[in-house]
Amino acid sequence: MDDLKSKYLGQIADAADEAALETIRVAAVGKKGEVSLKMRELGKMTPEERQVAGPALNALKDEINSALAAKKVALGDAALDERLRTEWLDVTLPGRPRRQGTVHPVSQVTEELTAIFAEMGFSVAEGPRIDTDWYNFDALNIPGHHPARAEMDTFYMHRAAGDNRPPHVLRTHTSPVQIRSMEKMGAPLRIICPGGVYRADYDQTHTPMFHQVEGLAVDKDISMANLKWVLEEFFAAFFEIDGIKTRFRASHFPFTEPSAEVDIQCSWEGGQLKIGEGDGWLEVLGSGMVHPKVLAAGGIDPEQWQGFAFGMGIDRIAMLKYGIPDLRAFFDSDLRWLRHYGFAGLDVPTLHGGLSR
Numbered sequence: 001m002d003d004l005k006s007k008y009l010g011q012i013a014d015a016a017d018e019a020a021l022e023t024i025r026v027a028a029v030g031k032k033g034e035v036s037l038k039m040r041e042l043g044k045m046t047p048e049e050r051q052v053a054g055p056a057l058n059a060l061k062d063e064i065n066s067a068l069a070a071k072k073v074a075l076g077d078a079a080l081d082e083r084l085r086t087e088w089l090d091v092t093l094p095g096r097p098r099r100q101g102t103v104h105p106v107s108q109v110t111e112e113l114t115a116i117f118a119e120m121g122f123s124v125a126e127g128p129r130i131d132t133d134w135y136n137f138d139a140l141n142i143p144g145h146h147p148a149r150a151e152m153d154t155f156y157m158h159r160a161a162g163d164n165r166p167p168h169v170l171r172t173h174t175s176p177v178q179i180r181s182m183e184k185m186g187a188p189l190r191i192i193c194p195g196g197v198y199r200a201d202y203d204q205t206h207t208p209m210f211h212q213v214e215g216l217a218v219d220k221d222i223s224m225a226n227l228k229w230v231l232e233e234f235f236a237a238f239f240e241i242d243g244i245k246t247r248f249r250a251s252h253f254p255f256t257e258p259s260a261e262v263d264i265q266c267s268w269e270g271g272q273l274k275i276g277e278g279d280g281w282l283e284v285l286g287s288g289m290v291h292p293k294v295l296a297a298g299g300i301d302p303e304q305w306q307g308f309a310f311g312m313g314i315d316r317i318a319m320l321k322y323g324i325p326d327l328r329a330f331f332d333s334d335l336r337w338l339r340h341y342g343f344a345g346l347d348v349p350t351l352h353g354g355l356s357r
């Protein structure tokens, strides 16, 4: 019995894994195992022999079973230790920069101008890109026969014969949001509306979809002087050039009276465009005092309230600020272009944190 004991305890101690342990168990204490067979021999013994051999065999069986159980736990612990050693993960390592996206210049500039106008008390308004021709034209004092409708190269939505709903267009400018904001908020109000607009036009400086930001301020005692100050503040902050010069040229829009187009100072020396220096001028927006008929269309009494409005090309000022020569590239989705002109996703522009880095 001492031989059996040292044989099996030795094998158990040397077992490399659970499968080996199971083989040992079957050989020792399984139904036909060596210890079990010995126990069957108890019946052939004399009562005296049995009294000695019985308890000794039982004790041996117990000892082997508990050695098997202890070894099983030890093997499990070792297996877990081994897994922990080989499968560790350093969570303090930085993420892999593969497939890192960038922010499109139009989105970047939209964030920048929103931060600047928010600082001056303008909130962001939105309107639909598909709008009725009433919002896009009539309410803005552009009646059906007005040449401005043709000038804007409008995309009209198809209507089946017999469909009597009002005609819808892809909005040709963000100005319909003036009307929607006046209806919704009443006076006084101060909003900007950045967003996409559509015109059937395509060359180096025109794409069928582009972006504008509308501005509208309605209050008592609003004048062109307020408009001029707001725009000059904006350009100084946006181009990060103090005292950048602007030029207001008398112009005409059906929805403003008087109207002005605004240019910013630039130079073209050596074929290179530089903003804020030299004696050249670059047109960047249309503006004026909101026409009384437009205030009335928005449900605001023109006897009591005045306002100024402006509409500026976002893609245009993005090209100027970041030196991007071709507007069409904005919408090509060329990854090399996006990586070159894109911005880091986590640098949100603020006036105190810096607009662009």
Ligand code: PHE
Pocket: 172, 173, 174, 175, 253, 256, 285, 286, 287, 288, 309, 310, 311, 312
């Ligand atoms: N909506 C005009 C355009 O698209 C710009 C504009 C807006 C002019 C507001 C005056 C006032 O050209």
